[in-house]
Amino acid sequence: MLETTEERAGMPAVSAEKGRTAGNAVETRRRRAGRPSAAVLDKAGITTAALELISRKGYDGLTMAALAKLLDVAPSALYNHVAAKRDVLLLVEDHLTSLVDVSAFGSAPWEDAVRTWAWSYRNVFAEHTPLIPVIAVLPVTDAPQTLAMYETVSKGFLDAGFPEERIVSAIVALESFIFGSAYDVTAPGDIFEPGSMADANPYFTAAVRSSAGQPGSTGEERGKPADTAFSLGLEALITGLGSLRNQAG
Amino acid sequence: MLETTEERAGMPAVSAEKGRTAGNAVETRRRRAGRPSAAVLDKAGITTAALELISRKGYDGLTMAALAKLLDVAPSALYNHVAAKRDVLLLVEDHLTSLVDVSAFGSAPWEDAVRTWAWSYRNVFAEHTPLIPVIAVLPVTDAPQTLAMYETVSKGFLDAGFPEERIVSAIVALESFIFGSAYDVTAPGDIFEPGSMADANPYFTAAVRSSAGQPGSTGEERGKPADTAFSLGLEALITGLGSLRNQAG
DNA sequence: ACCTGAACACCGTTCAAGT
């Protein structure tokens, strides 16, 4: 999996001085200053610790100080492995992208493969919306797993008869929709309730009232609003983009 | 338009003690402690000052301290008018939404109206992507201009024969695509250059190479990549969602 | 090369005191 030499270790690295794993304090003997005989930190360990912190305390809890504490080092030690906090977010982003399901490309028909990929992609990042501003501006060179995902998706599009010169635009369009939709998942359910402003906005108010209880994409009685909107937009995109394919696929 | 009583003043409020407008220092006579005879701050002034700061220094420059300095007050004075920095972002967001062009609804055909609205919406927020996480979770009750936009768009959809119970989902789907696409505009042009990873990712690399110089939506020789992708996705959504309309429109 | 520890230049926010 595009593993680099400095990222081979598991996480969290065992601290020789303490005989324990990070985040699970057992002893308190201090590590003295100076370079340790074996490095305590590596990128894989930092990534796993960041993920652990995010799942426990959310993105507000992901501070360099908290990360350092979980890894049992001084905050400044992190800067031997990352240039800035943004690099930590980047490591996390690339790891999460490897969780996106691209397996249907190559087995299922194009429409099904895009559907599986898009839902999986949205669901992964719905839990990690603070990363979206990072991804959107992220050069693919800095994110090997993200690049690997694009490679699989590109091959799937090409094999399905999609014109090569339109593949990147199509992926970008789908991704834009996916990222925007990931935010919707986190929105409160009553986000569109006009409340006291209902009288001044009758058309929108009526639309909101009548949209309640619409069936979800999976067929249940009332789907979550975010899922209904995602399904609606995704099917429109699949149909519209699919019309660009030629007969080769 | 939906002006509230405490927001009627222009901006920046004139400081009686200094005889100048905020952000344009002339005198330095100190305002003494205690409640001033006329309020120095109001929401409209805070909004305009925030916008000024953003245009001059970007969102990193928008701090409560910098905002207070531009308005010539102590930082703590802001908290008499907003509960937190988030409220400042909300004020800015609602103002920007009022700049989105919804004028084509009611005059142009539905497809053209959606197109005009979507491009305008994307262009406004492409310059203000840090607001996107705020909007996505924002109850409409707290943003009267945003609600007004939804009202106009909803009426446009209904008048065009769009089924009422699908309007909110359709707007959400379009908005999701618009917000995601706004990020693309800010991305560096070479974001997809595989660089040294090209060999390991041949399909994606070929797609990136062949996508360069594709025509933009406005017909010029080579459009900006973000515009090409936006056009592609938007037209797919317009076609797909448009098929839901009945003959009434 | 890769740690510690101290320090720097900020943040957003709170709150008593003043008029």
Place this chain on the structure above:
DNA sequence: ACCTGAACACCGTTCAAGT
């Protein structure tokens, strides 16, 4: 009600010193 001024509890990051 609506300011000032001081203070609090943080931030991310830098850098000399140590091995």
